[in-house]
Amino acid sequence: MERKVRVRYAPSPTGPQHMGGVRTALYNYLLAKKLGGDFILRIEDTDQNRFVPGAEQYIIDSLKWCGITPNEGIGFGDGPHAPYRQSERKPMYKKYSDMLLESGHAYIAFDTPEELDQMRANATAQGVPNWQYSAVTRQYMKNSTSLPADEVKARIDRGDQYVVRFKMPRNEDVKFHDLIRSWVTFNTSQLDDKVLMKHDGMPTYHLANVVDDYLMQITHVIRGEEWLSSAPLHVLLYRAFGWEEVMPNFAHLSLILKPDGNGKLSKRDGDRLGFPSFPLTWIDPETKEVSSGYRERGYLPEAFINFIALLGWNPGNDIEIMSKEEMINFFSLEKVHKAGARFDFEKAKWFNQQYVKRIPDDVLAEQIKDALVAKGYTYEKAYVTEYCRLMKDRAVFLNDLSEIGYYFFEDVKTFDTDTIKKKFVTPVKDKLNEVVDLITNCEDFSVTGLETAFKAWVAANGFKIGDVMPLLRVALAGTMQGPPVFEMIHLLGKDKSAERLKKSLSYFETV
RNA sequence: GGCUCGUUCGUCUAUCGGUUAGGACAAGCGGUUUUCAUCCGCUAAAGAGGGGUUCGACUCCCCUACGAGCUACCA
Numbered sequence: 001m002e003r004k005v006r007v008r009y010a011p012s013p014t015g016p017q018h019m020g021g022v023r024t025a026l027y028n029y030l031l032a033k034k035l036g037g038d039f040i041l042r043i044e045d046t047d048q049n050r051f052v053p054g055a056e057q058y059i060i061d062s063l064k065w066c067g068i069t070p071n072e073g074i075g076f077g078d079g080p081h082a083p084y085r086q087s088e089r090k091p092m093y094k095k096y097s098d099m100l101l102e103s104g105h106a107y108i109a110f111d112t113p114e115e116l117d118q119m120r121a122n123a124t125a126q127g128v129p130n131w132q133y134s135a136v137t138r139q140y141m142k143n144s145t146s147l148p149a150d151e152v153k154a155r156i157d158r159g160d161q162y163v164v165r166f167k168m169p170r171n172e173d174v175k176f177h178d179l180i181r182s183w184v185t186f187n188t189s190q191l192d193d194k195v196l197m198k199h200d201g202m203p204t205y206h207l208a209n210v211v212d213d214y215l216m217q218i219t220h221v222i223r224g225e226e227w228l229s230s231a232p233l234h235v236l237l238y239r240a241f242g243w244e245e246v247m248p249n250f251a252h253l254s255l256i257l258k259p260d261g262n263g264k265l266s267k268r269d270g271d272r273l274g275f276p277s278f279p280l281t282w283i284d285p286e287t288k289e290v291s292s293g294y295r296e297r298g299y300l301p302e303a304f305i306n307f308i309a310l311l312g313w314n315p316g317n318d319i320e321i322m323s324k325e326e327m328i329n330f331f332s333l334e335k336v337h338k339a340g341a342r343f344d345f346e347k348a349k350w351f352n353q354q355y356v357k358r359i360p361d362d363v364l365a366e367q368i369k370d371a372l373v374a375k376g377y378t379y380e381k382a383y384v385t386e387y388c389r390l391m392k393d394r395a396v397f398l399n400d401l402s403e404i405g406y407y408f409f410e411d412v413k414t415f416d417t418d419t420i421k422k423k424f425v426t427p428v429k430d431k432l433n434e435v436v437d438l439i440t441n442c443e444d445f446s447v448t449g450l451e452t453a454f455k456a457w458v459a460a461n462g463f464k465i466g467d468v469m470p471l472l473r474v475a476l477a478g479t480m481q482g483p484p485v486f487e488m489i490h491l492l493g494k495d496k497s498a499e500r501l502k503k504s505l506s507y508f509e510t511v
Numbered sequence: 512g513g514c515u516c517g518u519u520c521g522u523c524u525a526u527c528g529g530u531u532a533g534g535a536c537a538a539g540c541g542g543u544u545u546u547c548a549u550c551c552g553c554u555a556a557a558g559a560g561g562g563g564u565u566c567g568a569c570u571c572c573c574c575u576a577c578g579a580g581c582u583a584c585c586a
Contacts, residue, residue, distance in 0.1 A: 012585080044586065047584095047586065050585065109584095111584095117583095120583095127512090128512090129582090130513055165584095181516070184516080187514085189514095190513075190515085195584050197584085204586085205585075206586095209586095225580055226580055228515065229581040232515095254516085254517075254579085257578090262579080264579075310523065310524080310535095312523085317525085318535075337524075341522090346522080347522070347523065349536090350536055350537085351536090357549075391548090393547095393550090394547070404548095419546095466545060468545090469546080470546070479546090480546050481546060
């Protein structure tokens with residue numbers, strides 16, 4: 001029977017969600033949309049010790065900013081499988097744990113964390129680096145496979161804390177198909193008797209994830225590579241429950257690596273290297289440490305998801321700039337690369353620049369409105385739209401755009417004195433005030449009109465354009481960089497241009 | 512240490528046994544531009560190493576090296 005495609009992104013709210021998490025969510029989303037399925041957001045908060053206030057909201061906010069919208073889930077309207085927060089689903093898991101206990105696929109263990117630590121420490125001391133609770137060791141431990149039934153009952157009755165562990169087969173190959181990596185095999189002798197239910201009655205990720213995926217009718221589990229090692233346990237759980245028929249397809253994504261050195265990109269890297277590794281800025285509620293975000297850095301969400309989508313996936317053609325719709329259209333898990341991708345901030349910048357350039361001037365004007373107003377500039381739509389037309393090719397980030405052409409909104413703050421010293425010399429310097437008149441009296445105030453009039457003046461005086469233009473540019477903008485001079489004059493307007501020119505010229509005398 | 516996964520230009524990647532190994536970012540050079548940016552053109556740049564299989568391997572197999580993930584009553 002063909003089942004409707006249903007995928008989920010299941011982060012745990014233990015801090016801000018990393019770029020890698022966004023990419024996982026994105027791939028889930030793209031696959032769901034591609035196949036006409038549902039995308040679900042489920043919060044895996046089974047570890048109450050690691051709860052971080054605000055983290056869940058952060059996840060929701062970043063998905064919203066990125067335009068990765070779940071059909072069901074926390075923050076996006078509950079669907080038929082509510083609740084979507086595992087802590088709220090707590091009462092449901094016991095039934096499944098009991099099922100496993102009854103069928104003999106799981107057992108009860110009384111060992112305390114301290115005893116287990118001791119066990120591991122002893123093993124390490126004796127040169128065994130990897131002690132595990134398994135078919136061979138469980139008989140020496142305190143559990144329902146080693147203890148008499150009446151003692152087990154007595155311990156439970158008197159309130160001893162216990163956990164439920166999965167009874168891992170002793171030596172069995174577990175083979176499963178991964179959509180990205182093809183067939184993967186593990187031998188159960190390498191796997192341990194994982195805890196399924198903690199002493200506080202909360203399931204571990206392993207149990208909760210399998211039960212929830214089953215209950216929520218998930219068809220594809222797309223998650224990070226860090227889960228590959230525990231995938232065989234999950235497969236075994238599906239079998240133990242008798243759910244193998246509806247076991248989801250697995251797809252394990254490679255990790256995003258740090259730009260320099262080795263290892264996966266981590267929270268520290270971002271700010272160490274001068275760029276963000278989070279979608280949104282995050283302030284740690286405890287330490288108040290700030291981790292910068294792409295949104296605040298001036299990234300457009302479309303550029304951000306386009307870029308991270310290509311970190312480990314490509315459509316198989318040479319197309320790089322893609323809208324979300326195009327990505328959906330091209331997406332396929334088979335085209336996801338197996339190896340880890342090293343993150344390259346330079347290319348990320350290029351993507352953003354491409355997107356900024358493509359935004360219509362008037363839309364761009366709206367987008368930088370708040371930034372301009374915040375700086376105390378008066379916002380005039382037509383003026384700012386024209387400003388955007390002139391400046392957008394020079395901006396990489398949205399934030400740049402509201403800054404690089406500040407001289408269109410206020411007086412020049414700093415002058416390029418090198419150019420002034422070099423160019424503000426006789427005979428040109430003594431004739432420059434004529435340019436002020438030229439502007440004031442110019443009948444055709446269009447860009448070409450100005451240019452024609454100016455060039456005629458230059459020729460009439462026997463100057464070269466290069467003698468005068470740089471001075472004009474610095475007088476108007478303070479810098480040698482910027483849009484064409486006559487475009488600047490045109491936008492600034494007759495009065496403003498003349499006034500600024502006059503002012504700057506008298507300043508030039510003092511340099 | 513053990514297990515698992517991975518390895519094409521500096522970076523992201525294409526190639527699904529036969530190609531001058533292609534594209535993009537970054538770099539360098541040149542053009543356009545009064546300047547900067549944009550844009551355009553060009554250049555340099557790769558199959559980790561060793562064995563097989565094959566008429567023929569980047570592509571399939573094995574070994575080695577290197578990298579990564581996992582190895583919790585964390586996810």
